[in-house]
Amino acid sequence: MRVVLLGTAAGGGFPRWNCACARCAAARDGKLPTRTPECAAVTGNSRDWWLLNTSPDIRAQLTAASALWPGPRHTPVRGVLLTDGEPDHLAGLAVLREAPGLKTYAAPPVLAALAPARVALDRHAPWEWADSLTEGGFVLSGGLVVTAHPVVGEPPGYVPGRAKDRRWVTAYRIEDLATGGVLVYAPRVSTWTAVLDDLVAAADCVVLDGTHFAAGEAARAGRHLPVSGPVGSLTALTRHPHVRRVYTHLADTNPLLDPASAARAQMSEAGVEVLADGAEFVL
Known part of the structure; x- marks a missing residue:
């Protein structure tokens, strides 16, 4: 299995377009590496590629990944696996709208929330929409078997009534x-x-939510598990030293964005990675 991390930043990318914090300013000055919003691609045969989420920058991300280039007008992208209904994970669907036959997997509440968008997208080119939580999982072209597992999380803010569904x-x-x-x-x-x-x-290998390094960074508490602290994800990851561990979805408040930071040194000591956009590895 080949895995490409097309984007590794949280919503808005890095630097974020409307932020002038010290880190975003350093990224604009070329002192820190820039990052696009989180998105990845996987394949089992190097011909059939599947996207894990679709960021607003998906066109640029696909352009930067030569393995996913079309030839001459045929795309190797077969479909999308959505982890949730957040806009930054869905926006790229509009960019992909001209590719017929794409298959998009998502959990039932996400599929329901996407109903109006699905109608609009299908008018451009018919797609197939599938339940990612189907019993027993599903098989992707290219020889990959997938199972989706609900994890604790809130619905996106645009959902009327903030429906309660786990x-x-x-x-x-x-x-x-x-x-x-x-x-x-x-x-x-x-x-x-x-x-x-x-x-x-x-x-x-696990590619995990690394949005915030510390709990105090978040404007809204509870949406993302912080990396550090006694109940942070790093403490949990240290129980699994045999697994390759990679953080993604880094917010502009996160010191892990700076390769010279003490936070990055802590990751290196723990054997946990923070990779750049475009990083590829094989399992």
């Missing part, structure tokens, strides 16, 4: 049938649960 946010377990390699992709996690711990324990 399936708004999911983590994906993706297994390569040929090699047995297992990826867990969980870019949005608010609470470390026993289910998530079991998924990570049995994986070869």
Whole structure:
């Protein structure tokens, strides 16, 4: 299985367009690496690629990843796996609208929230929309087997009445049938649960929500599990040293954006990675 991290920043990218904080200013000056919003791509055969979320910058992200280039007008992108209904994970669907036959997987409440957008997109080119939580999982072209697992999370702000449903946010377990390699992709996690711990324990690699380094960074508490602290995700990850561990979805408040920071040194000591946009690895 090949995995490409197309984007690794939180919503708005880095630097964020409307922010003049010290880190964003340093990124504009070229002193810190820039990042686009979180998105990834996976394949089991290097021909059929599947996107994990679709960021607003998906066109630029696909352009930067030569493995996903079309030729001459045929795209290797077969579809999308959505982890939730947040706008920054959905906006790229509009960019992909001219590709017929794409298959998009999402949990039932996300599919329901997308109903108006689905009608509009299908008028451009017919797509297939599928329940990611189907019992027993599903098989993707290219030899990948996927199961989606609900993790604790709130519905997106645009949902009327803020419907209560425990399936708004999911983590994906993706297994390569040929090699047995297992990826867990969980870019949005608010609470470390026993289910998530079991998924990570049995994986070869986890790409995990690293939005905030410390709890105090978040404007709204509880949406993202912080990296540091006694109940932070790093404490949980240290229980699984045999697993390759990578943080993604980094907010502009996060010191992990600075390769020279003490926070990054702490990650290196713990054996946990913060990779750049475009990073690729094989499982």
